[in-house]
Amino acid sequence: MSARVILPLCLVAIGIWLAAVASAEPAVEPISEKLASADAGVGEKAFAQCSACHVAKPGAQVTVGPNLWNVVGRPVAAQSGYDYSESLKQVSGEWDFERLNVYLYDPKLLAPEGRMPFPGVKSTAERAHLIAYLRTLSDAPAALPEAGTASAGVASVGDDPQQWQGLPPGPGREEVFYRCKACHSLMIVKQQGLSRAAWDQSLEWMVEEQGMTPIEDPATRNRVLDYLATHFGLD
Ligand code: HEC
Ligand code: HEC
Incomplete structure (x- = not known):
């Protein structure tokens, strides 16, 4: 291929990439300011949907997915002994709170060809509770971001219209x-x-x-x- 063809192709590729980056992140409501009022106990219950594929214990083996012990603050795709997708390996940096927030909203936003077969958690309150719980899975949990204004608090479970998907109340x-x-x-x-x-x-x-x-x-x-x-x- 001549340079005359390759250059425009590169520009198109960069354009698509920029559009993806620009549109992906802001679409997901941030959770940092909500973490201080999120409930790790509720997050632990919500983690049942993750334990189908992940364990989160020190030294535990990887299962379908990588071990999530110490995941907050860990570089992306860095659990030794786990065969990650190329797509996830291409993400540089660490699992900070907002990056987890985007990934858990929809794994494809971060790793379009990634292998986590999980549709994502669309409720912001549920993601905040989950991430507050993930933070506790560590010998030295990362510091919580500053609490936001009162309105930045997390809706309690039950106040969120997307919560429960129509399941009737009861034990x-x-x-x-x-x-x-x-x-x-x-x-x-x-x-x-x-x-x-x-x-x-x-x-x-x-x-x-x-x-x-x-x-x-x-x-x-x-x-x-x-x-x-x-x-x-x-x-
Ligand atoms: C590890 C994955 C997984 C989990 C967790 C899971 N299911 Fe399923 N379930 C499946 C699959 C796969 C099917 C079949 C595919 C389909 O019909 O979409 C299915 C089908 C079903 C069906 C339909 C069966 C039929 O004969 O049509 C029912 C009812 C069901 N699940 C109930 C539940 C309940 C209740 C829970 C929670 C206690 C649960 N499932 C958790 C994977 C799962
Ligand atoms: C059906 C299986 C499945 C479910 C359910 C699932 N995951 Fe995953 N997860 C995976 C797989 C497989 C990967 C590896 C993805 C890749 O290589 O692209 C992964 C990767 C991850 C990573 C990246 C870790 C690292 O070391 O970089 C995080 C974080 C994560 N999952 C969190 C979660 C959380 C939290 C939940 C529940 C809300 C969840 N996952 C539900 C299968 C699953």
């Missing part, structure tokens, strides 16, 4: 919401009417055939089954 709702939306829409759950025994089998199937992390704690598992049978049971 077990949080567990079902975070755990089940990790892989598919909650429509799939809401449109079923199954007996408790059939829900039980359905959870087994999700673990054995679809790779869902089993619900180890019997009390939690019962709460999930009660919730499903009560709200999406046989009438």
